[in-house]
Amino acid sequence: MTIEEIKKEFEASPYLRHLGVEILRFEEGDVEIKLQVEPRLLNRNDVVHGGVYASVMDLIQKMHLQSVTKTKCKVNSSIIHFTAPLKEGAIYAKASILSRSYKTAFVDGVLTDGNGKLVSRGTGTYKIIR
Structure with missing residues (x-):
């Protein structure tokens, strides 16, 4: 797949559109996305729900990996640390590959x-699906 084909697949994703994620940059090894905080994304404490963080985290990691490998992938495991609540503004996301073999990436x-x-x-x- 080409980088443009991968980007178009993500842009066509119903879930990405449902969340309201905006792709700011999508180049090989350099991807950044943004999610504007809206009331519908807040929990009962009036901060962004942890599930939203998890969704954005999965998206940015997957998008970054696919921008490098040019092939599809699926998550096997995920660990997320919530370091600060967010009530308004936007979430910006970036990722990097820490380690990669033929079939697996961290x-x-x-x-x-x-x-x-x-x-x-x-x-x-x-x-990494080959």
């Missing part, structure tokens, strides 16, 4: 607010 993801403050960090193990 990917780091970082979510920040508009000021660059860390709100979540996570790692995921992905199966």
Whole structure:
């Protein structure tokens, strides 16, 4: 797959559109996404629900990995650390590959607010589908 084909697949994703994720940059090894915080994404404590963080984390890790491998992948495991609550503004997400073999990759993801403050960090193990 080409980088453009991969980007178009993500843009066509019903779940990505449902969340409201915006792709800011999608290049080989350099992907950034943004999610504007809306009331529908908040929990009973009026902060972004942890499931939203988890979804954005999975998306950025997968998008970054696919931008490099040019093939599909699926998550095997994920660990997410919630470091700060977010009530408003936007979530910005980036990822990097920590380790990769032929069939498996270990990917780091970082979510920040508009000021660059860390709100979540996570790692995921992905199966590379060949």
